[in-house]
Amino acid sequence: MTTVLRNIGELVTNDPRWGDQFGILHDAAIEWEDGIVRWVGLDSEVSVRADRNTEVLDAEGRAVIPGFVDSHTHLAFAGERSREFESRMAGKPYSAGGIATTVAATNAATDDELRELISIRIAEMHRQGTTTIEIKTGYGLTVDHEARLARIAREFTDYVTFLGAHVIPIDFRGNEDAYVDVVCGEMLDAVAPFVTAIDVFCEDGAFTVGQAARILAAGAERELTTHIHAAQLRPSDSVQMAIAHGVASVDHGTFLSDADVRALAESGTVLTLLPGSDFSTRQPYPNARNFLDAGVTVALATNCNPGSSYTSSISFCIAIAVREMGMTPTEALWAATQGGAMALCSTVLGNLGIGSNAHIVELDAPNHVHLAYRPGVNLARRVWS
Numbered sequence: 001m002t003t004v005l006r007n008i009g010e011l012v013t014n015d016p017r018w019g020d021q022f023g024i025l026h027d028a029a030i031e032w033e034d035g036i037v038r039w040v041g042l043d044s045e046v047s048v049r050a051d052r053n054t055e056v057l058d059a060e061g062r063a064v065i066p067g068f069v070d071s072h073t074h075l076a077f078a079g080e081r082s083r084e085f086e087s088r089m090a091g092k093p094y095s096a097g098g099i100a101t102t103v104a105a106t107n108a109a110t111d112d113e114l115r116e117l118i119s120i121r122i123a124e125m126h127r128q129g130t131t132t133i134e135i136k137t138g139y140g141l142t143v144d145h146e147a148r149l150a151r152i153a154r155e156f157t158d159y160v161t162f163l164g165a166h167v168i169p170i171d172f173r174g175n176e177d178a179y180v181d182v183v184c185g186e187m188l189d190a191v192a193p194f195v196t197a198i199d200v201f202c203e204d205g206a207f208t209v210g211q212a213a214r215i216l217a218a219g220a221e222r223e224l225t226t227h228i229h230a231a232q233l234r235p236s237d238s239v240q241m242a243i244a245h246g247v248a249s250v251d252h253g254t255f256l257s258d259a260d261v262r263a264l265a266e267s268g269t270v271l272t273l274l275p276g277s278d279f280s281t282r283q284p285y286p287n288a289r290n291f292l293d294a295g296v297t298v299a300l301a302t303n304c305n306p307g308s309s310y311t312s313s314i315s316f317c318i319a320i321a322v323r324e325m326g327m328t329p330t331e332a333l334w335a336a337t338q339g340g341a342m343a344l345c346s347t348v349l350g351n352l353g354i355g356s357n358a359h360i361v362e363l364d365a366p367n368h369v370h371l372a373y374r375p376g377v378n379l380a381r382r383v384w385s
């Protein structure tokens, strides 16, 4: 089946062929077939075949964008931690320790209960225009439970990231390196059939820079894409260590030094900013303007999880990035689409170039600026993926 969407007021393609990295066209049309973009151009130049296999749709002057690529989520969990959020809003700081609460709830859930929870969250995201979702493990923390989370997450997405190194489980307190041995050995073996990437939470109360380096090396040896949670709560040597390991993305980056920013700008590593967590943990927002001006490639993602960022809304993150972090609406949209795709090492997601995946969102708005201009409103009118 071929679909032609015509009468698009503003089409954001992120395809440099149309002038710059944002590739914005006005009065445009787009055609796709079997899930792949086949033609993009001015509406006046579209040639529509009149046959039974072609459907022609009218955007009535609305804006159309690539589907959002949410490159950092922790959707495989059970339970919730609203009391912890409430006490943070009353002044208590966020700490990695809360993760254990979710580990207990998740490990107590059946496979079907987890499937149900994940599918509800994915449907909620899809309704808001998110068409690609990365899912991390990390709320299992035993070999069997991490393998179970990886297996179930893989039923929902091609982008499953092993995060056995989320926190040190209670049984290994005082013997942390022994847990790192398990993560790099038996646990990695067990999740390997289901995962495409590996991640580590490098922070006080989680993993040290040396332990994180071991975990990234073990993942790279298996040819997994590598990511790191770094500088979320304080500055850390982990950022430059991870760049030296060639990670695809450094995630969080709330407390980056000037040297970190320079190292990111000179590397092929994406900086994935997660403003939902800074919002929900009362952290300062990072200065994305500074990063972009330095030449860093920035992605935006929700970090959807029950502890530090219980939001499924990437447009909420766009609005914060624009209002509080110095990004333009166009840069923020790019970061939530093409930036996310780059963090996942994909060239066919996050843009509407010819040959890319036809993950397309029609907004109930005349232009993409409305994503930040109308915070808290789901503007996705029709979503194709």
Ligand code: NIG
Pocket (backbone or CB within 6 Å): 074, 096, 098, 099, 102, 201, 229, 232, 277, 303, 305, 306, 307, 308, 309
């Ligand atoms: O990315 N920082 C580590 N992991 C999550 C939080 C997980 C939790 O608090 O349950 C994050 O913010």
